[in-house]
Amino acid sequence: MPSLKDLKNRISSVKSTRKITKAMQMVAAAKLRRAQESAEAARPYTERFNAVLGQLAASAGGADNAPLLLKGTGKDDVHMLVVMTSERGLCGGFNSSIVKLAKTRIEALKREGKTVKILTVGKKGREQLRRDYGSLMVGHVDMSAVTKLGYADAASVAKDLLGRFGAGEFDVATIFYAQFLSVISQKPTAQQVIPAAIEAAPDTSASTLYEYEPGEEAILAELLPRGVATQIFAALLENAASEQGARMSAMDNATRNAGDMIDKLSIEYNRTRQAVITSELIEIISGAEAL
Secondary structure (H helix, E strand, C coil), rough: CCCCHHHHHHHHHHHHHHHHHHHHHHHHHHHHHHHHHHHHHHHHHHHHHCCCCCCCCHHHCCCCCCCCHHCCCCCCEEEEEECCCCCCCCCCHHHHHHHHHHHHHHHHHHCCCEEEEEEEEEEHHHHHHHHHHHHEEEEEECCCCCCCCHHHHEEEHHHHHHHHHHCCCCEEEEEEEEEECCCCEEEEEEEEECCCCCCCCCHHHHHHCCCCCHHHHHHHHHHHHHHHHHHHHHHHHHHHHHHHHHHHHHHHHHHHHHHHHHHHHHHHHHHHHHHHHHHHHHHHHHHHCCC
């Protein structure tokens, strides 16, 4: 049985931990609001941008001179997986869910005889993947110094990815991130960005109203690299909101668990203290009767 001093020290320690988790929960809640607004504000632009690309690709996708980012290399032998996670932990299963989805894709591609390369964005994903797939990792983007996520951060990742594609290092690129649904729900998502996986517009009749100058192929050659950066930026924004939502939920659970532990320890402390007092009273009474 632990002593009163041990129980008292443990209660004090858990109370200090509860203060920390409560503070982290409040900070995550404040950051979540800004991150959620940014992610939701980016969705209409991304959807409209993809719609424009879809209209252009519908008329230029079959052309022989279509951009390489649209038609691809004609092969799918080498796959580049861009796994985007957070730089910090204490956010529940946020990072693990993304890494799990990436590992599932890696194993599926390896069974098909494909070559897999991994580019990580965020320290936590790199740490988890390095244990099992260190030989497949070809690069890492450090985002620890980024205080406010901006388009330039996504553009640097896209520049690295496009440079590797231009050098012929891979045929297909897929990004992995968590789509923000709510504070308690984040959906791990895999999205192909190279070659551009553009859904056809549901109604292409309106496209006849537009005349493109200098031409669909030239415009696509300019817009497709920007489209890769746009998709990466939207994914990073979704990741940022998902991370704060997951951290807020995790710290809320930790705070409540700390409170439950304090209650249990307090009961054990009171029982132990009562037992000590009872024992001392018995000793006093026994000594008095002996006299």
